[in-house]
Amino acid sequence: MDTSDLKIINAKIVTPTRIIKNGTLLAQHGKITAIAEGNIDYESKTVIDAGGKFLSPGFVDIHVHGGGGYDFMDNTIDAYLEIAKLHASYGTTAFTPTTLSCERDALLKTLSLYEEAAPLNVNGAQFLGMHIEGPYFAMEQRGAQDPRFIRLPDREEYQEVLRHSSIIKRWSAAPELKGAVEFGRYIKAKGILPSIAHTNAVYEEVLEAYENGYTHITHFYSCMSGVSRRNAFRYAGVIESGYLIEDMTVEIIADGSHLPPALLKLVYKIKGPDKTALVTDAMRAAGMPPGESILGDIHNGLKVIVEDNVAKLPDRSAFAGSVATTIQLVKNMITLADIPVIDAVKMMTATPAKIMGADDEKGAIVVGKDADLVIFDDDIRLHKTIIGGRVVHTV
Known part of the structure; x- marks a missing residue:
C-alpha cells in the first residue's frame, strides 16, 4: 500500500x-x-x-504490560515488537509500554531495549514513551506486584534511572511514602507525569501530592484506599480524592471484571470523558487462549490463571491482571455503561493522548x-x- x-x-x-x-x-x-x-x-x-x-481516531492505550504471550519484563526485542503488533490488531495505534516492580538492573535493561526496539517497530502500535509502574508502592496495596522489589523512593536510584534513559514519560508511585512528594516534584520537573498508584493515601496526602505534580491516578479503584477509619475517625481515601479534585485525571480498566457496570457509570457520571481514560493494563495473556500464564518476567514472574476474561491468582482469591484489548474497552463502555459512541471513543483516544502530552499529533480526527x-x-x-x-x- x-x-x-x-x-x-x-x-x-x-x-x-x-x-x-x-x-x-x-x-x-x-x-x-x-x-x-x-x-x-x-x-x-x-x-x-x-x-x-x-x-x-486510533486507540491510545497508556498502560500496557504485554500481550500475545510476551511481557515487556521479558527484556527482549521480540517482546516489544510482538506486543506492539498484537495490540495493533485490536485497534491500538499508540501506547506506553509499562514495567512492573523489579530490580534496578532489570529496569535499566528494559529501558535500553525500548530504545533498541523503537526504530524496528514498523508493523505495530507506536511507542509513546515508557511508563514505570513501581517499585515505590504501599506494601498492603501491592496487588500482584512482587513484594520482593517494593521499596521506598530512593533519590539516588531514580536519579540514576533518569540519567540512563530519556524515554520515560510516566512513573506510578504511592504518594504517602516517605520521600514520595519530593520524588514527584523531581520527575515532574523533568517532564515526567507522576501518577498515584498502589496506595493507602488519605485525602490530605493526595491533595499535597496533586499540588506537587501527581495529577493522574493509575487504574482507578484497583489497589487503592477508599474511606477508612483511623483512631475511630473516618478519612477519605484515594478513590474519594479522585472525585473531589476536579482536575485530577483517572484511568479505568473497563474490561467488565475489574469494575462492574455500576462503577463504570459512576466514573463517567462524575469525572466525565474529558478526565477519564480507558486502559487495558494488559498482561502477556491478552489475545491468548484461557489457561495458565505468567505475570511479569517469563522466567521469574507470578503464575496466574486466565479465566472469565481476567487473570486471577492461582487460589482465585483476587485478580492478578487484565487480558483486555482496546476495542473491547470501547464496546464495554457503550454496552455496559450505556454511554454514547463519541464519548467512549474520546476516553480511548483524545483523553489518554492529552494525559500523556501526545495530543498535538494523536487522539483526534483533525486536519x-x-x-x-x-x-x-x-x-x-x-x-x-x-x-x-x-x-x-x-x-
Whole structure:
C-alpha cells in the first residue's frame, strides 16, 4: 500500500465534537489533510470504502504490560515488537509500554531495549514513551506486584534511572511514602507525569501530592484506599480524592471484571470523558487462549490463571491482571455503561493522548494530526487499523 496518499469514503467519522455521516477523509504522508461530509473531489492512489462503518481516531492505550504471550519484563526485542503488533490488531495505534516492580538492573535493561526496539517497530502500535509502574508502592496495596522489589523512593536510584534513559514519560508511585512528594516534584520537573498508584493515601496526602505534580491516578479503584477509619475517625481515601479534585485525571480498566457496570457509570457520571481514560493494563495473556500464564518476567514472574476474561491468582482469591484489548474497552463502555459512541471513543483516544502530552499529533480526527485510524462496525467489531496512513491490520 502506498502510504503517501489515502482516501477513506462512506464513513461515519467520529470527530471530537460530532459524528459526520457519509464522511470522507484524506491523508497524505501520514497526516490528515481533509475531512468532509460527502465526497471530496480528489483522485487518490489508495481508496478505502468504509461501507458506512465508524471511522475513529486510533486507540491510545497508556498502560500496557504485554500481550500475545510476551511481557515487556521479558527484556527482549521480540517482546516489544510482538506486543506492539498484537495490540495493533485490536485497534491500538499508540501506547506506553509499562514495567512492573523489579530490580534496578532489570529496569535499566528494559529501558535500553525500548530504545533498541523503537526504530524496528514498523508493523505495530507506536511507542509513546515508557511508563514505570513501581517499585515505590504501599506494601498492603501491592496487588500482584512482587513484594520482593517494593521499596521506598530512593533519590539516588531514580536519579540514576533518569540519567540512563530519556524515554520515560510516566512513573506510578504511592504518594504517602516517605520521600514520595519530593520524588514527584523531581520527575515532574523533568517532564515526567507522576501518577498515584498502589496506595493507602488519605485525602490530605493526595491533595499535597496533586499540588506537587501527581495529577493522574493509575487504574482507578484497583489497589487503592477508599474511606477508612483511623483512631475511630473516618478519612477519605484515594478513590474519594479522585472525585473531589476536579482536575485530577483517572484511568479505568473497563474490561467488565475489574469494575462492574455500576462503577463504570459512576466514573463517567462524575469525572466525565474529558478526565477519564480507558486502559487495558494488559498482561502477556491478552489475545491468548484461557489457561495458565505468567505475570511479569517469563522466567521469574507470578503464575496466574486466565479465566472469565481476567487473570486471577492461582487460589482465585483476587485478580492478578487484565487480558483486555482496546476495542473491547470501547464496546464495554457503550454496552455496559450505556454511554454514547463519541464519548467512549474520546476516553480511548483524545483523553489518554492529552494525559500523556501526545495530543498535538494523536487522539483526534483533525486536519494536521497523524492519520492513525480505526474502522469498526455498529456492533463495535474492528475491521481495520491504520497507523500513519498505512493499514497494518484488516479483518
